[in-house]
Structure formats: C-alpha cells, structure tokens
Amino acid sequence: MRASRLLSLLLLLQNRGRMSAAQLAGELGVTARTVYRDVEALAAAGVPIYAEQGPTGGYQLMDGYRTRLTGMTSDEAESLFLTGMPQPAAELGLGAQVAAAELKLMAALPTPYRDASMRIRQRFHLDTRGWYREPDAVPHLLAVAEALWQDQTIEVRYRRWAPRPGEVTRRLHPLGLVLKAGVWYLIAARRGQPRTYRVSAIVDLRPLPETVTRPEDFDLAAFWASHVDRYERAETDEVAVVRLTPSGVTALPDVLGPKAARLALRTLTPADPDGWRNATIPMENVAHTAATLLRLGPNVQALAPTQLVTHLTDAIQTMARLYPA
Known part of the structure; x- marks a missing residue:
C-alpha cells in the first residue's frame, strides 16, 4: 500500500510540478505528516526531490528528472475506459484505480502531449446527468458488476412497472452494463434472450454458483443501439x-x-x-x-x-x- 502511495506521490510531482504538502495530502487521502515521511523515504531512495519554503513553496523534483516506474496494474488498465467519467467510476468502485491509471498515463506521455492533455482536461468536462436530477440509488451495482465480470448467474428480485406493476424474481446471466443519461442499465440473458433491466429497480440480489459461457456473437454496443431505436420507435405507436x-x-x-x-x-x-x-x-x-x-x-x-x-x-x-x- 505504501509503495503504491510513494509512486503516486512521485508521479504527481512529475506531472504537475511543485505541490505543497497540503495539496499532496489531499490528492493522496493522507495527512500532511504522512506526506513528510513519504518525501523523506523518496529522498533516502535517491529521488532528487527538494522543498522550497515560503507562501508559494512546496515539493518538486529536480529539473529533467523523470521516473519510468509507470507499469499499470490489471485493475488500473481495466478502469481506463472510465477515465473521463469519475462519478460512474466511483459507483463501480474503481475511483482509486482510475486516478492511479491517469497519473501513470500522464507520466508516460512526452511533455508536449502531457501539456496538451492537461489543457483538454482543464477545458472540457463530461457530465452524464440530466438537469435537476440526482443519480439513481444503485446499491446492487457492485454486485452486478462482479457477476458480470465473472460470468456468474444471479437471482434478482426486481421492481417492474409493466405489464403489471409489482416485484418479480428472475434468474439472469449478466451480459453488460450501460450508463444512459445518468441511469445504469443491466443487459442480461433470460431464457437465452438478452433483456434490459434498470439497476436501481433491483430490490435484492443473490449470486448463484452457476457460471454461464458468454455468447461469442453478443455485441453490447450493437444491442444497446438496437434497443434504444426500438424503444423510441415504440413511443410513436x-x-x-x-x-x-x-x-x-x-x-x-x-x-x-x-x-x-x-x-x-x-x-x-x-x-x-x-x-x-x-x-x-x-x-x-x-x-x-x-x-x-x-x-x-x-x-x-x-x-x-x-x-x-x-x-x-x-x-x-x-x-x-x-x-x-
């Protein structure tokens, strides 16, 4: 855990330049005292890190120093597709991995590309929610994602509105998760056919020991595009x-x-x-x-x-x- 934090501290200084102990502590989720100890450990290991005093002071690396310790863990690599969406990443329990992956990507980029990346991040932000809307409560999202990743069958108690409102129990094989306008949807096979379920409508979930082979010909993006088209055309009936x-x-x-x-x-x-x-x-x-x-x-x-x-x-x-x- 500490080794990962030391690397994150090093990459923060490499990517952003001079940072105060308070800024580093906020980024790393630790106290300033912990930052002091970590800086001492890096210096003892031969990293050319030094401090400048004063109101605008802080820690920084010697000019020209760059670390090549940017190898990503598997969890960080799997989280890369969510780097532009911090809220969905946090809902999936991948917030820390996304932050670490972004730091390593920034450290690996040549300076001109890294500067361009920072300019883009400062100027563009993706907000997937609608106006005046709070995100759906999705207490079972992590369990759904875990079952999806493991190709594991789940049994859910689901609150439906049509054709007859009420709660039903379903055995499902998760095939994908989709975030649409701030709402999470589960695409899951039931009786061999893919169907769509709103994750916030799952009242209870129980993973089952049964695993199912994922259909090789299932294309999540294509299925979702077709589903949206059918739904919107159905409204015109x-x-x-x-x-x-x-x-x-x-x-x-x-x-x-x-x-x-x-x-x-x-x-x-x-x-x-x-x-x-x-x-x-x-x-x-x-x-x-x-x-x-x-x-x-x-x-x-x-x-x-x-x-x-x-x-x-x-x-x-x-x-x-x-x-x-």
Missing part, C-alpha cells in the same frame, strides 16, 4: 393530436425533446386565422403526456385521444380550485 399557438410550436423541442419534436413538427397543419396549428405528437402514456403538455400552459389544447382530454380537463379544473379568482 400511440399519438396525441394537439393545437398549438406559435409560441407553443417554438417551445416543442424544449418540452418534448429534439427527436419527438422533429416528429411532431413534420405533422404541422397550416395556421388558422388565429395562428393556431394542429400537430400529432408521440404519446408514451396519458399521464406522462398530460404532464408534458401542462408545461406549455395556454399555448396548447389537446384534441385527442379522449382519455388525454379528460385527464387534462380534470387536472386543470383541480388546479383552478386551488387558485380561486
């Missing part, structure tokens, strides 16, 4: 007809999302004398569509189906009673 003001038409992309708005805008009818235009929009279900349309306020009127009109009428009348004139 049910539609609603609405009237929109010019402001309502303009607001459609923000309210429906870009893809659904494109479908709706293709169906726009010519404007009537008051400027209203009819459109057909994808409808996931009555409650969801009603909540979406309410965001448009007086700039939309639902015309069909009857269930949607009734739902909106009841909701608006209830709201009106809360705000009497």
Whole structure:
C-alpha cells in the first residue's frame, strides 16, 4: 500500500510540478505528516526531490528528472475506459484505480502531449446527468458488476412497472452494463434472450454458483443501439393530436425533446386565422403526456385521444380550485 502511495506521490510531482504538502495530502487521502515521511523515504531512495519554503513553496523534483516506474496494474488498465467519467467510476468502485491509471498515463506521455492533455482536461468536462436530477440509488451495482465480470448467474428480485406493476424474481446471466443519461442499465440473458433491466429497480440480489459461457456473437454496443431505436420507435405507436399557438410550436423541442419534436413538427397543419396549428405528437402514456403538455400552459389544447382530454380537463379544473379568482 505504501509503495503504491510513494509512486503516486512521485508521479504527481512529475506531472504537475511543485505541490505543497497540503495539496499532496489531499490528492493522496493522507495527512500532511504522512506526506513528510513519504518525501523523506523518496529522498533516502535517491529521488532528487527538494522543498522550497515560503507562501508559494512546496515539493518538486529536480529539473529533467523523470521516473519510468509507470507499469499499470490489471485493475488500473481495466478502469481506463472510465477515465473521463469519475462519478460512474466511483459507483463501480474503481475511483482509486482510475486516478492511479491517469497519473501513470500522464507520466508516460512526452511533455508536449502531457501539456496538451492537461489543457483538454482543464477545458472540457463530461457530465452524464440530466438537469435537476440526482443519480439513481444503485446499491446492487457492485454486485452486478462482479457477476458480470465473472460470468456468474444471479437471482434478482426486481421492481417492474409493466405489464403489471409489482416485484418479480428472475434468474439472469449478466451480459453488460450501460450508463444512459445518468441511469445504469443491466443487459442480461433470460431464457437465452438478452433483456434490459434498470439497476436501481433491483430490490435484492443473490449470486448463484452457476457460471454461464458468454455468447461469442453478443455485441453490447450493437444491442444497446438496437434497443434504444426500438424503444423510441415504440413511443410513436400511440399519438396525441394537439393545437398549438406559435409560441407553443417554438417551445416543442424544449418540452418534448429534439427527436419527438422533429416528429411532431413534420405533422404541422397550416395556421388558422388565429395562428393556431394542429400537430400529432408521440404519446408514451396519458399521464406522462398530460404532464408534458401542462408545461406549455395556454399555448396548447389537446384534441385527442379522449382519455388525454379528460385527464387534462380534470387536472386543470383541480388546479383552478386551488387558485380561486
């Protein structure tokens, strides 16, 4: 453990230049006293490290010194694909490995490339979450990932919403994990067919001793692309007809999302004398569509189906009673 920390300290100084004891302690998750001892150990081992006093002082390596001790562990190498996503890496229990792998990659790069890498990191950041959303609670994510890595069968108690809401028990062979808009999905085989499960909906999980051979022809990225396409096309099977003001038409992309708005805008009818235009929009279900349309306020009127009109009428009348004139 200490050897790994000494190497991390050395690579931090090599990659970033002068750093104070407090900065090093924060990066390594130790106390400043531990940093002092580690610096002494490195100096005793012949590493040309020295300290400068003063407000802007700190530890740094002698100019021109570079270590070649950059060999990665297997865990660090496996975590490389998550280097741009610290939160997902932490959720998978790989935060420390990602940080160590990044340090070693930076140390191995020639100086011009290392400087370019730092410039990119300072200027670009990937945030996979949606606005106003907390990440799903995924207490069983680590267990799912372990079973996935070991090709191990699991038994899960799963909270589903369709076709009938309730909890069900399933025996699954994990095939992959996907992070989509801040939500983790498990792709797992059940009865020989790959299916999709939201990890946050797993209520309980039990690993089973049975291991299963992973299908050689299964392509996770291709399966997911096909699944997303089927899901989004399925949403258009049910539609609603609405009237929109010019402001309502303009607001459609923000309210429906870009893809659904494109479908709706293709169906726009010519404007009537008051400027209203009819459109057909994808409808996931009555409650969801009603909540979406309410965001448009007086700039939309639902015309069909009857269930949607009734739902909106009841909701608006209830709201009106809360705000009497």
